Amino acid sequence: MTEPVRAVAASLLDDVAKGSSLNKIYDRAERSVADSEQPFLRELVYGSLRLWPLYKGVTRQLLERPLKTKDAVLEALLIMAMYELDECATPDYASVSGAVDCCEQLGRPWANRLINGCLRRYQRDKATLLKSLGDSERAALPGWLHKLLSKSYPEQLDQLADASRQRPPFTLRINTERISVNDYRALLTKAGIDSRAAGTSGLTLVQPVPVAQLPGFQDGFVSVQDASAQLAGLLLSPEQGMTVLDVCAAPGGKACHLAELGATVIAADISEDRLVKVTENASRLNLSITSIHSDGRSLHELLAPASFDAILLDAPCSATGVLRRNPDVKVIRRKSDIDQFTALQNELLQSVWKLLKPGGQLLYATCSILLQENDAIVGRFLESEETAHSMILPKTIGEATTYGQQVIPSALGGDGLYYALLEKPTP
Numbered sequence: 001m002t003e004p005v006r007a008v009a010a011s012l013l014d015d016v017a018k019g020s021s022l023n024k025i026y027d028r029a030e031r032s033v034a035d036s037e038q039p040f041l042r043e044l045v046y047g048s049l050r051l052w053p054l055y056k057g058v059t060r061q062l063l064e065r066p067l068k069t070k071d072a073v074l075e076a077l078l079i080m081a082m083y084e085l086d087e088c089a090t091p092d093y094a095s096v097s098g099a100v101d102c103c104e105q106l107g108r109p110w111a112n113r114l115i116n117g118c119l120r121r122y123q124r125d126k127a128t129l130l131k132s133l134g135d136s137e138r139a140a141l142p143g144w145l146h147k148l149l150s151k152s153y154p155e156q157l158d159q160l161a162d163a164s165r166q167r168p169p170f171t172l173r174i175n176t177e178r179i180s181v182n183d184y185r186a187l188l189t190k191a192g193i194d195s196r197a198a199g200t201s202g203l204t205l206v207q208p209v210p211v212a213q214l215p216g217f218q219d220g221f222v223s224v225q226d227a228s229a230q231l232a233g234l235l236l237s238p239e240q241g242m243t244v245l246d247v248c249a250a251p252g253g254k255a256c257h258l259a260e261l262g263a264t265v266i267a268a269d270i271s272e273d274r275l276v277k278v279t280e281n282a283s284r285l286n287l288s289i290t291s292i293h294s295d296g297r298s299l300h301e302l303l304a305p306a307s308f309d310a311i312l313l314d315a316p317c318s319a320t321g322v323l324r325r326n327p328d329v330k331v332i333r334r335k336s337d338i339d340q341f342t343a344l345q346n347e348l349l350q351s352v353w354k355l356l357k358p359g360g361q362l363l364y365a366t367c368s369i370l371l372q373e374n375d376a377i378v379g380r381f382l383e384s385e386e387t388a389h390s391m392i393l394p395k396t397i398g399e400a401t402t403y404g405q406q407v408i409p410s411a412l413g414g415d416g417l418y419y420a421l422l423e424k425p426t427p
């Protein structure tokens, strides 16, 4: 028995608004709708979340009285319906009647006039309603983040906000050990899939396709990986046989890249479930990667000191550089979460540094655009750790910061990743 797609989407959005992480609840919801409806579910859910702060600002104006907490799903329904009206190919009358029908499906038949009235008013008065939004609402960013970004990136604020509202690019990393970028591009063209170059070994598809349609995917010719994430392997550029520890490795995008480049990779992660993905990805790519289920903060108790030629610390972070891929962050993240991330980032860095050989390099990476999680972490570490110094990154990949480089996300470009390379000098 399948469930109606719009009602499933509204319930899912309501769960996110109540604090659930989309990753944890999405797959189950997806299985409850018909296969043919799954792309539409994704569009409704991800799209609504990318624009959530904007439509929430409109909803505030549309509702004469705030909804009761127990009826918050109706706010999610309104946001989703406005997204569908504005961004989907559905005829307007079908979007409105689809949302009205949801009231019954969501156990609130009494709300159908309210939803109908609000959506009709949105269609009529859209320009005025949008004009009355505050700056952060118009940018579709949560207020706290808009404030932080206005200070750190006054000139790039519009670009950052715009990137966060877009569907993310679908980029492939070509396994150049197996096939050249040009030859793979020719295979794509033959399969009717248009692409453009992205970095040294990447191709971005003009239109995303299911991975099963990608030539040679099961044979390990390519992996799906954003252009900015592909830089980790290139920045560490391991020599053949070098031992590299990837501290927060799952699902293994960067770990597999390092192994493709010839490194012997040990992949650690705190999540056993997510480590399974590392094994699956490595096996598809015919790579051998050893995985360790461990909190990165305890790895120095499990592994011999100074035993790795290089370390990748792709630290857990606010994900503010990848909002378009993780749009629930716009809804569930709070400013106070940042302090918890920075405490963890500090501890991880202190702890895994002990595992690096003298002369070795550690690449610190985040998918954050917040200074607190990036240069501030590296700066504090360099002050406290006499055996570390920061290196100039060998390639220009983004904007230079005090210790590293920051990719500023843009609509067509890569995600907002930060990288800093630290070296442990030989005594």
Ligand SMILES: C[S@@+](CC[C@H](N)C(=O)[O-])C[C@H]1O[C@@H](n2cnc3c(N)ncnc32)[C@H](O)[C@@H]1O
Binding pocket: 229, 247, 248, 249, 250, 251, 252, 253, 254, 255, 268, 269, 270, 271, 274, 294, 295, 296, 297, 314, 315, 316, 317, 344, 367
């Ligand atoms: C940004 S993701 C890593 C992405 C991965 N490097 C890739 O390229 O596919 C962060 C990872 O850190 C893991 N993690 C979070 N806290 C951790 C900890 N204390 N120790 C080890 N791993 C942790 C999460 O389970 C998650 O898989």
